[in-house]
Amino acid sequence: MPLQVGPCDPWEVDLCCQLPEDLDPAVIDRWQRVASQTLWRLSGMRWGPCPVTVRPCRRSCLESAPISFQAGVGTGPWVPYIGSDGMWRNASVCGCKSSCSCGELCEVKLPGPVYDVVSVNVDGEDLVPEAYRIDAPGMLVRTDGECWPICQDIAAPEGAPGTWTVTYRWGLPLDEAAIAAVSELTCQLVLACLPAGTKGCGECRLPGNVTRVVRRGVEIEMADPTVIFAEGRTGLPLVDMWLSTVNPHRLASPSRVFSPDYKRPRVTTWP
Structure with missing residues (x-):
């Protein structure tokens, strides 16, 4: 078990997407936290520092x-x-x-x-x-x-x-690649939750539920999102490139070797 059950703070972001100018900052903060929690778990729960x-x-x-x-x-x-x-x-x-x-x-x-x-x-x-x-x-x-x-x-x-x-x-320090990954995921999560008709709505690149589109004789096959998510990936290039680099074997948590002779330190969790 890791020392934390989630990232202690939202990861730093450098957003490079076009978002509405009047967008409530609380919306960005919320999805920044969600993106940080998601990537922290998908990358093996080793990032901090906490x-x-x-x-x-x-x-x-x-x-x-x-x-x-x-x-x-x-x-x-x-x-x-x-x-x-x-x-x-x-x-x-x-x-x-x-x-x-x-x-x-x-x-x-x-x-x-x-x-x-x-x-x-x-x-x-x-x-x-x-x-x-x-x-x-x-x-x-x-x-x-x-x-x-x-x-x-x-x-x-x-x-x-x-x-x-x-x-x-x-925890491991966040490098530029990690910041780029969490920034991309934050952008796409924000774009996905914009109301219909809002500027920027429809630009989300997260995988949806559609795997095949047929229109006017043209058939387009798209990746099955259930397979992408089951493999611990998101379908976003920067995010998945970072995950495949830092957690190629898709470990759920850091590897540990336990010994009956090792006395684990005591950590007070409450109050």
């Missing part, structure tokens, strides 16, 4: 590997213990060691893609940006010699003593 605040769990080595003294499992003093699966393990009390690091890394995994970090608050105080960094894919690494808290008071409100939160923006 702000989110999480209360993460620090990465731990305690349940990560069976008993072993080989390099790469961990470093520092060893504490034998029995894991939740009944197996004996050795826990490193110094943190976790990645496969390419000579020392311990104090890090947490943020659901991404991570665009940037807005703030990191520990015990009610914001850390300076120089105290951490982001390593792909979405690893928040402590760099000031300290380490992230092992646990926190989840019952306490965000920013209270004994808590720590990360506010960041996730």
Whole structure:
């Protein structure tokens, strides 16, 4: 599941169609939002950037590997213990060691893609940006010699003593191609809803319900709109070219790999 159920804000548009001068801006705003929601879903729900605040769990080595003294499992003093699966393990009390690091890394995994970090608050105080960094894919690494808290008071409100939160923006940034696509779809949605007789009405290029037209001996075959929509396309050239580029396999959501050892950060959704 993505962190959002829809785009946090309407996507930027640069309309290049002829619309009535007296058209209510609220109409454009409405269809801009509809176009943004539609393309956000058709493109795999990866676009942002959208702000989110999480209360993460620090990465731990305690349940990560069976008993072993080989390099790469961990470093520092060893504490034998029995894991939740009944197996004996050795826990490193110094943190976790990645496969390419000579020392311990104090890090947490943020659901991404991570665009940037807005703030990191520990015990009610914001850390300076120089105290951490982001390593792909979405690893928040402590760099000031300290380490992230092992646990926190989840019952306490965000920013209270004994808590720590990360506010960041996730999602891929919109490029010029994405703006062109959402602009074209917004234009066509607006044109499709204009009353009959309005200037610009009839110029909509969205697929309709007609697949064949016969007039004066001339027969015209048109694409079946149900097939176009079933394939996750719109029938608009700029929109479909962008969708085929960023989501060629028509994924409904970003691909994810889940592990029973990974503790997902807690996100407060209400109030």
